[in-house]
Amino acid sequence: MHVDFADLDDYGDGVAHSTSVTAGIHLPQAGPAASGSAVQRAAQLAEELGYTDVWVSDHLAVPTGAPYPPSPWIYEPFITLAWAAAVTSRVRLGTTVLVLPMRHPLVVAKTVASLDRFSEGRVILGLAAGWLEAEFDALGVPFRERGARTDEGIAMLRRLWTTDHITDEFPVHDSSYASMRALPQPAAHLPIWVGGHAEPALARAVRVGDGWHGAFLSAEQTKWRVERLRRDRPEADFPISMRTRWDALEESADTILGELDDYIAAGVTHLVPEPRQRNADDYLRSMEKLAELMSRAGVEFASP
Numbered sequence: 001m002h003v004d005f006a007d008l009d010d011y012g013d014g015v016a017h018s019t020s021v022t023a024g025i026h027l028p029q030a031g032p033a034a035s036g037s038a039v040q041r042a043a044q045l046a047e048e049l050g051y052t053d054v055w056v057s058d059h060l061a062v063p064t065g066a067p068y069p070p071s072p073w074i075y076e077p078f079i080t081l082a083w084a085a086a087v088t089s090r091v092r093l094g095t096t097v098l099v100l101p102m103r104h105p106l107v108v109a110k111t112v113a114s115l116d117r118f119s120e121g122r123v124i125l126g127l128a129a130g131w132l133e134a135e136f137d138a139l140g141v142p143f144r145e146r147g148a149r150t151d152e153g154i155a156m157l158r159r160l161w162t163t164d165h166i167t168d169e170f171p172v173h174d175s176s177y178a179s180m181r182a183l184p185q186p187a188a189h190l191p192i193w194v195g196g197h198a199e200p201a202l203a204r205a206v207r208v209g210d211g212w213h214g215a216f217l218s219a220e221q222t223k224w225r226v227e228r229l230r231r232d233r234p235e236a237d238f239p240i241s242m243r244t245r246w247d248a249l250e251e252s253a254d255t256i257l258g259e260l261d262d263y264i265a266a267g268v269t270h271l272v273p274e275p276r277q278r279n280a281d282d283y284l285r286s287m288e289k290l291a292e293l294m295s296r297a298g299v300e301f302a303s304p
Contacts, residue, residue: 019236019269021299024053024094025290026243026274028283029080031071036083038280039075043084045284046091049291050301053092053124055243055272056080058099061138078111085119090302092122096243096272097195097213099130101149102139104173105156109182113161116186123186126213126241127154128195147200148172154192154208161185193241197225206232211239211270219262226267241270248289249275249282256290260297271299 025046028038046054062072081093093115100108116123129150130136136143152172159166162185166177193213194205202225205212212229214222226240242263246256263271271294275286295301 019267021264021268022052022270023291023294023299023301024055024092024270024272025051025287026055026057026096026272027080027084028275028277028280029056029077030069030074032073032278033280033283034073034075035280038283039080039083040087041280042284042287043088043091045287047088048304049288050295050303051091051287051291052270052300052302053094053272054081054084054088055094055096055126057096059132059135060102061135063132063134066132066134078115081123082115082118085115085122089120090122092124093119094124094193094272095126096215097126097128097193099135100127100153101129101146102136102141104175105153105170106160106175106182108153109157109160112157112190113184113186116190117184121187121190124191124193124211125157126193126195128201145172151204151208154204157192158208161190193239197221202228205229209233209238211241213241213243213272215243216245217242219259219266219268222263222268223266230267239270240268241272242268243272243274245276246273246290247275247277247286248293249277249286253293256293257297260294260299 027042028034043054056077057074058077059069059074062069077095077098085093112123112125129146133143149172152170156170159168160182164181166180168177191210193211194201194209195213195215197214197217206229222242229240248256273290275283277283277286291301
C-alpha cells in the first residue's frame with residue numbers, strides 16, 4: 001500500500017484499511033514538560049481528541065550519562081496513570097512498558113488491580129523483560145534471570161487476578177502461597193501486551209500475551225516480526241502495537257504520514273506516538289496535530 005502525499009488536503013478522503021487501526025498517545029511523564037498539571041491536561045485532551053488510550057514509560061534509576069532514556073526525570077508509572085485516570089472516564093491506561101522482573105509480581109498484581117478497579121476496567125498492562133542492566137543492579141535483581149522472572153511473573157499475575165485462596169509455589173521468585181488471599185482482582189480479564197523485539201519476547205507474546213507492543217522499530221524491522229506473530233496469533237483482537245517518536249511540531253506531515261502508511265502495510269494495528277516537546281503547551285499542540293494527521297490517514301478516533 002502506498003499513498004501519494006502530493007495533495008495533503010485530499011489525503012485520507014475515502015482511505016480504507018482492511019484492518020482497523022487505532023492510536024494512543026504517550027503522556028508528558030518525563031523531562032522538562034512533565035508535571036502533574038501537564039499529565040492531567042494531556043490525558044483530558046487525549047480523551048477529547050478521541051485517542052483510544054494514554055501511555056507511560058517505566059524507569060526507576062538511570063545511569064549518569066546514559067544515551068537513553070533521554071531524561072532521568074521520570075514519574076512513577078502507576079501513580080502517573082492514577083493521576084490521569086482521576087480526570088478521565090473513557091481512555092484506556094497503558095504502560096509502555098513495565099519492566100516486570102524489576103518488581104515482585106504480588107506488588108504489581110495488587111497495584112494494577114487497584115488501578116483497574118478505580119478506573120472501571122481501563123488498564124492495559126504492557127510489560128517486558130527489560131534491557132538496562134545497571135537498573136537491575138541498583139535493585140539487586142539478577143539481570144540474567146529476567147526472562148525466567150518475566151515468564152513466572154506473568155503466571156503469578158494471572159493466578160493472583162483469577163484465584164482467591166491461592167495455594168501454589170513460584171520457585172523463581174522464591175514465593176510460597178498456602179491458602180493466601182490478595183484482593184482486589186480486576187473485574188474482568190485484564191489485557192497484557194508483551195513487549196520486546198527478540199525471538200524470546202515474540203514467543204512470549206504468542207504464548208501468554210493478549211497483544212504485542214513494540215517500540216521505535218522501523219516498518220521494515222517490524223514487518224517480519226508481525227509475520228512471525230500472526231503465524232500463531234492471527235485473531236483480529238490480538239493487537240500489534242508500535243510506539244513511535246513522531247512529533248508533529250518537528251517532523252513534516254509527509255514524513256509522519258509516509259511512515260504511518262508503511263506501518264499499516266507491515267500489519268501494525270495500533271500506534272503510540274511520543275512527542276518530544278519540552279514544555280506542556282507545545283506537547284499538547286503536537287498531540288492535536290498528530291491526531292489530525294492520523295485521522296486523515298484513516299486511523300480510527302472516538303467521536304467526541
